[in-house]
Amino acid sequence: MLSAIEVPFTDLSAMTREVWPDIEHTFTEALLAARYVGGPAVAGFEENFARYCDTPHAVGVANGTDALQLTLQALGIGPGDEVVVPSNTFIATAAAVVRAGAIPAFVDVDPDTLLITPEILAAAITRRTSAVVVVHLYGNMPDMDGLVAVAERHGIALVEDAAQAHGAEWRDRRAGSFGAAGCFSFYPGKNLGAFGDAGAVVTSDAALAGRIRSLANHGRDGGANHYEHTFVGTNSRLDALQAIALDAKLARNEAWTDARISFADRYRKELAGSNIRLTEVDPLARHVYHLMVVRVADRARIQAELAKRGIQTGVHYPVPCHLQPPLRRYAGGPLPVCEQAAGEQLSLPLFPHMSRAQVDRVCEVLDEVSAR
Template structure:
């Protein structure tokens, strides 16, 4: 996250305010964990897993160390590894691709839709090849990807449809929560998320009890559930610790209320932002939770400088698409994915958090109006730029 202009009159994110609202509950949770001393595997972990699984709608949940681990453990539990390809939208945080690489598979990057910058199902369908094993649907910025269309592609080709829901806690599409539409979903509880811990944390949700059992074993050193001294497979150490689970529980109880507050913030942005600052589209079938309030602007560096000079925090998510990152480029030429590449030059993330006031939103909008006054009207991105649909890669 990029922030500038400290101290900020309008912070990009105000975690202090978020935690103060549940401070008595956090203090009580801390005291309870100190009293029983079970800092790993304490009763709060099982309680949170049950509560979060019920919230998502899967019933099943396994707490893990962080969101990247969650996605890696899902892929490993599905048997995806060396020789496999996994389709990933290029417009995502690199952790999505890192998890694919960590199990020995190859990420196959595809473009996104112009309006909402979520993975394009047509591009996914065109990218399926003989080694494709899974598709990762990234619910970016707090909006659920087009899961029905992606599920149709996955079902047609016998692929696992995995959700990266790290930015979409509580979001819905067609009434289904993020994390309940694919074979399994990965969540991050990094402090800045809609549901954030006081450090790192993550979870896997699924309706498949056997898959969750494999995830739990892999996350606990491959330990046999009936004999803790017997390790039937080589696993790793990735567990949600008791203190983080205890801290997440009171925030989970407030999550729907907090997400509604974020929707009100973005609704006010929609009313107050200048015409040259365009918010991303929201699908009418979607109930977003606005993890980020993303706009497109021209001359982003100048606009960002104006925000910083006015004491307003801002960010860019993300300035370099994954397929352009040195760590993930293969050969001499990266694929051409024009929608994501064009968006990466213009997107800018505005302050958005549940405690944000209307006056703070208005302040941001006023500064943006001045900063964009001399820029050209925004282009019709949806008409001017279309995803490139490529043929499947042949087996080498």
């Protein structure tokens, strides 16, 4: 039998409780004024989020998957194009490539960071490669200098999947500001999460931002004529209520991120020297700890033992993309690091409103249930 939850995996309502007094009035006003889609709340959030990411433009969209798909489409990537994708990621990264009509070329990851490296990217490029999606998984960032250099040398587009990396940095530069575009998810559980689904693309390319905005709004050109369409687009707009919630949370995101980092540092300190393997962080990266991922040999047992003591954990992700049934046809062969990590990864509780005592409790139980 499972005991009462002592340490939850996350606590989204604590974030809502913190922002609600600030937004209650604006939220109700927007509702009663029937300003649901687009408008000043969305424009205001886009401006603030672009500034947060050190980029001139942000386009709000309906979710992170659309952010990726629309970016690839707006870059002209489609049938016949290969897009390099690390297999250790959420399926949406690869699904967006397939939905854009292109072919995901799955690659392995570095055994210490579990992220793509410049060497892995360089080795995967063929004549058909037109882009790479670099994933800042867990909130950590790979060697962006090296990755950008490889992409430039081969003339391919670099798209950042920053769905888990709001505010992450490489050499003091924000995630999303390195590639042709950075794609974000504001799914409620993300570091910056909406009250439902939402997403955004940031870029320094005004023309690209315009094409994405148009594709996300039925191909409209943004002019006065509501029924003039330049492209066959889709409906993937950010709604005003989500923008109001996101703007209030954005104002707190640095404080919430600092809290995540300090809890992660404590985990690292407490678990150092144990047989729990930590994922490594390059000293040039600011890891924003969307997830606190460790690796354990005996995951099912350890997860069950933790659950018995009221500690919730997650697995991100149990099956690498190239082994997911709908994507197996794109697999080029085994990817040993991804495959091994999928069997060992364990995400520990980590959220801004947790307590130090909760981190210590997780470490104490981990220590007890994992043989040193």
